[in-house]
Amino acid sequence: MEILSAAINGVSLLIVSALIAVEAVQRLLSPETVNARIVIVVAVAGVAVNACVVLLLRRANHESLNVSGAFAHILTDLWAFLAAVCAGVLILITHIMILDPIASLLVVLLMARTSWSLLRESGRILLEGTPTSIDLAEVQSHLLSEEHVRDVHDLHAWVVTSNLPALSAHIVIDDACFRDGHAPDILSALNTCLVGHFDLVHSTFQLETAAHARDEHPVH
Numbered sequence: 001m002e003i004l005s006a007a008i009n010g011v012s013l014l015i016v017s018a019l020i021a022v023e024a025v026q027r028l029l030s031p032e033t034v035n036a037r038i039v040i041v042v043a044v045a046g047v048a049v050n051a052c053v054v055l056l057l058r059r060a061n062h063e064s065l066n067v068s069g070a071f072a073h074i075l076t077d078l079w080a081f082l083a084a085v086c087a088g089v090l091i092l093i094t095h096i097m098i099l100d101p102i103a104s105l106l107v108v109l110l111m112a113r114t115s116w117s118l119l120r121e122s123g124r125i126l127l128e129g130t131p132t133s134i135d136l137a138e139v140q141s142h143l144l145s146e147e148h149v150r151d152v153h154d155l156h157a158w159v160v161t162s163n164l165p166a167l168s169a170h171i172v173i174d175d176a177c178f179r180d181g182h183a184p185d186i187l188s189a190l191n192t193c194l195v196g197h198f199d200l201v202h203s204t205f206q207l208e209t210a211a212h213a214r215d216e217h218p219v220h
Contacts (some may be wrong), residue, residue, distance in 0.1 A: 002161055003125045006069040010118030013073060017111035024104035028137060031097040039088035039100070046081035050074055065121055065162040072114045080107040128158040131165045139167070142197050146189050148174045148182070150210060157200075166202040167194065175209050183207050 039130045057071045087103035090096070123129075130136060143152045151172035159165050171190065177183045187205060194200040 002066040003122050006065045007122035007126065009066075009069045009073055010115045010122060013076070013111050013118070016118035016187050017108045020111070021103050021108045024101035024108065027101035027104075030100055031101075034088075034091055034097050034100045036088045036092040039084055040092070043081045043084035043088060043143075047078060047085060050078040050081060054078055065118075065125070068121075068162075068206050069118045076107075076110050076114050078108050083107050090178065095165065100159060119146065125159045130157050131159050134165060134167075134200075139194070139198060139200075140169075142193055143169065143171065143190060144194060147188065148177050148186055149190075150174065154206075160202070164202065165200055166204075167200050168204040170206045170208055172210055172212075175211075178209065179205075 010165040050156045051167060053074045054071070057067070057074060083106055087099045090099050124131075136155055136157060139157070140155055149171060153170050153172075155167070155169040157165060157167045171186075173183065173186055177186060187207065190205055191203055194203050
C-alpha cells in the first residue's frame with residue numbers, strides 16, 4: 001500500500017500539472033486581467049501553511065517512499081505559492097499579465113519533475129527491478145569469494161518496499177560439503193557476507209551440487 005500510495009501521488013501530480021499547463025497556455029494565448037493583490041494574499045497564506053507542513057515532515061522518516069513523496073508534493077506546493085507571490089508582485093509593478101501563466105508553467109516543470117521521480121521509484125519496486133544501490137556483478141563476486149563456493153547463478157535482487165531489498169541466488173558448492181554437514185556453515189557465511197557488504201538482510205539461497213547445476217537449466 002505504501003508503494004501504491006506513492007505511485008498514486010505521482011500520477012495525481014502529473015494530472016494536475018497537465019491541467020495547469022493547459023490553462024497556462026490558454027492564458028498565454030489570450031491574456032486575462034489578474035487581480036495581483038488577491039493573488040499575493042492567497043499565495044502568502046499558501047506559503048505559510050505549506051512552510052509549516054514542510055517543517056513538520058522534515059522530521060519524518062524519509063526512507064519511506066510514501067513519506068518522501070508526500071514531502072516532495074508539499075515542497076512543490078510551497079514553490080508554486082512562492083512563484084505566485086513573485087508573479088503577483090511583478091504584475092502589480094509592471095501590469096504585465098502574462099507573468100501569471102509564465103509562473104504557472106515554471107510550477108508545471110517542478111511538478112512534472114517530482115511526479116517523474118515518484119513514478120520511477122515506485123515503478124521500479126512494483127515491477128521488481130534491481131535496486132539502484134545494488135551492483136549484481138559485485139554481489140556475485142563477493143559470494144564467489146566465499147570458501148567452497150564454485151558458482152553463483154540465477155542471481156536476482158528486488159525491493160519489497162521502501163529500503164527493504166531482497167535477493168535470491170543458486171549457489172554451487174563442493175559436493176563434500178553436503179556429505180560432511182558443512183553446508184549450513186556456508187549458508188551462514190553467505191548471509192553474513194551480504195549483511196556486512198551490502199546491508200542485505202533478506203536473502204534466499206539454494207545450495208546445489210555441480211551435477212544439479214548442470215541438469216537444472218534444461219528444465220527451466
